[in-house]
Amino acid sequence: MSLIVQKFGGTSVGSIERIEQVADKVARFRADGHDLVVVVSAMSGETNRLIALAHELQERPVPRELDVLLSTGEQVTTALLSMALHKRGVPARSYNGSQVRILTDDAHTKARIRQIDDQRLRADLAQGCVVVVAGFQGVDEQGNITTLGRGGSDTTAVALAAALQADECQIYTDVDGVYTTDPRVVDGARRLERITFEEMLEMASMGSKVLQIRAVEFAGKYNVPLRVLHSFQDGPGTLISLEEDPQMEAATISGIAFNRDEAKLTILGVPDMPGTAYRILGPVGDANIEVDVIVQNVAADNTADFTFTVGRADLERAEEILRRIAADLDAREVRSDSRIAKVSVVGVGMRSHAGVASQMFAALADVGINIQMITTSEIKISVIIEEKYLELAVRTLHSSFGLDREPRDENTA
Numbered sequence: 001m002s003l004i005v006q007k008f009g010g011t012s013v014g015s016i017e018r019i020e021q022v023a024d025k026v027a028r029f030r031a032d033g034h035d036l037v038v039v040v041s042a043m044s045g046e047t048n049r050l051i052a053l054a055h056e057l058q059e060r061p062v063p064r065e066l067d068v069l070l071s072t073g074e075q076v077t078t079a080l081l082s083m084a085l086h087k088r089g090v091p092a093r094s095y096n097g098s099q100v101r102i103l104t105d106d107a108h109t110k111a112r113i114r115q116i117d118d119q120r121l122r123a124d125l126a127q128g129c130v131v132v133v134a135g136f137q138g139v140d141e142q143g144n145i146t147t148l149g150r151g152g153s154d155t156t157a158v159a160l161a162a163a164l165q166a167d168e169c170q171i172y173t174d175v176d177g178v179y180t181t182d183p184r185v186v187d188g189a190r191r192l193e194r195i196t197f198e199e200m201l202e203m204a205s206m207g208s209k210v211l212q213i214r215a216v217e218f219a220g221k222y223n224v225p226l227r228v229l230h231s232f233q234d235g236p237g238t239l240i241s242l243e244e245d246p247q248m249e250a251a252t253i254s255g256i257a258f259n260r261d262e263a264k265l266t267i268l269g270v271p272d273m274p275g276t277a278y279r280i281l282g283p284v285g286d287a288n289i290e291v292d293v294i295v296q297n298v299a300a301d302n303t304a305d306f307t308f309t310v311g312r313a314d315l316e317r318a319e320e321i322l323r324r325i326a327a328d329l330d331a332r333e334v335r336s337d338s339r340i341a342k343v344s345v346v347g348v349g350m351r352s353h354a355g356v357a358s359q360m361f362a363a364l365a366d367v368g369i370n371i372q373m374i375t376t377s378e379i380k381i382s383v384i385i386e387e388k389y390l391e392l393a394v395r396t397l398h399s400s401f402g403l404d405r406e407p408r409d410e411n412t413a
Ligand code: ADP
Pocket: 008, 009, 010, 011, 012, 041, 151, 172, 173, 174, 175, 177, 178, 179, 180, 181, 182, 183, 184, 207, 208, 209, 210, 211, 255
C-alpha cells in the first residue's frame, strides 16, 4: 500500500462525464489499497473565462481580487469530484487551498508556496478518506487568497507529495507522457520513457508547457518521483527522476522546446565602456522585468549595439524604459521586435558529446533560417529566430537529432 498524489488537469475534468471517468479511476486506485490525495485544476477554459470577465471590467484589476476570482474555478471541480466519488461509495472530502493551509507568500497571481500543513489531510487519510484538494491556490499570512501562476496545479500536487512524503506524484493530462517536443506541433514526436529533473526543467523553462516550471523545481529539490500520464489511456507515461535512463546513453538530445512568448529590444550606438550594460539592464531589472537572452556587438567606432529579450507582456514597459536610457546614453536608436521565437535543444548527453551546436546551426542553415541570437547552458542550446520559421525549425531539428518516431507500418491494413 502506498500514498499517491494524483493531479488531473483542466481537460481531464472538463465536463461531468470526464469527472465521472476520473472518479472511476480514483476509485480503482483506492480499491487497490492506496491512500490518495487528488489535486484538480479548473474545468478547461474556466480560468481563461474568469480572466476575460475581469478584463471586461478593468484593464488592470487589482491582483488580490483577481486571485479571489480565479480560485473559484478549482473549488468547483473539487466539490464535483468529491460528489462523483460519493456516488461510487468512496468517502471523499474536498478542500480549497486555504482550508488545507497551503501557506504562500503574498505575491498575488504568482505566489510561492512556503509551507503546507498536512495534519488535516493525514487525519482524513487515516480515516480512509480520499482527499480532494483545489490546485493552483493558497493563502498568505494575512489570510488573503493567492494563486500560483498559470499551470500552478502541477505545483500544488508536487508540493503536497513532498509535504506528505508520498511514494509518487502522478500528473494526469491529455497526453500520455512527456514527448521529445510538443506533439501538437510535430507529428513524429516520441514519448520519453524517462527524463531527468534537470532536463525537464530546461524543457519547461524553454516553453514545454506540459509541466509548470515551479513544479519541476520543487520535484527536483525534494526528489519527488514524478510521472506524467494520460488521464484516460493506460500506459507507463514518463518518469521524471534524478537518474538518466540507462538505455538512453546513446541519445545526445532528449527534446526540442520552443516558445513564442518573448520579444526583442535593441539599443544601437551606446558607448563601449565599463558600466554600459549595467546602465541599460539595471533599470529594466528594477522594474521587475525579466531579461532572458543578451547579446552585445562592438563596432569599430567604439560604440556597441546591445540586444536583449523580455517577455512579450513586458515589451511596452521595457521599451519605455529603454527610450529613457537611450536619451541618457546618447544612443543612436531603439528598435523592438515581437515577431521572434526561441527554439532550444535540450539533453544531458551534451555534456559528453561535442558538435551539438554546429549540428544545430547547420540544420537551420540548410533550410534557410537565420539565427538572430544564441545562448547556451551546459545541457541546452537556444536560438532566437523569426517567428514565422518556428515550426519549420522545430521539425527540422527534431529529425536532424534523430528524435522522430519510426513511421508506423502503413502496409498493415
Ligand atoms: P493540463 O490541463 O492537464 O495541465 P496542459 O495543457 O497544461 O494540460 O499540458 C498538456 C499539453 O502540453 C499537451 O496537450 C501538449 O500539447 C503540451 N506539450 C508541450 N510540450 C510537450 C511535450 N514536450 N510533451 C508533451 N506535451 C507537451
